[in-house]
Amino acid sequence: MTNQDTTISEARARLQAERTAALDDLASLRDRLETKGDYGLGEGDPMIYQWELNLALLERAEQHLAEIDEALQQLDMGIYGLCEKCGNPIEPERLAVLPHTTLCSRCAQRRR
Ligand SMILES: [Zn+2]
Structure with a gap:
């Protein structure tokens, strides 16, 4: 097994663990969002803010899951770890912290 294979199988394992965690997050956020109708609250109620916060978190979790899926797809295609903008290899230290990037x-800095 080459070093590259090890890196890729490690990345896949980490992405799959991250994916499971993201799916858990999504499920619990969806649960919390479903309870909105039970309160019958008016405008400006703190519970509404909480609900809106959960909605924002849900959108972020969905985005995160999409990134993980994209990275897993890149692994399957053998192009994992290449920058989608410039095509250069992504720094290994960066992938270690953000396996789905x-x-x-x-x-990434230029985009901000
Ligand atoms: Zn780049």
């Missing part, structure tokens, strides 16, 4: 640190 599709941008190298330079392109």
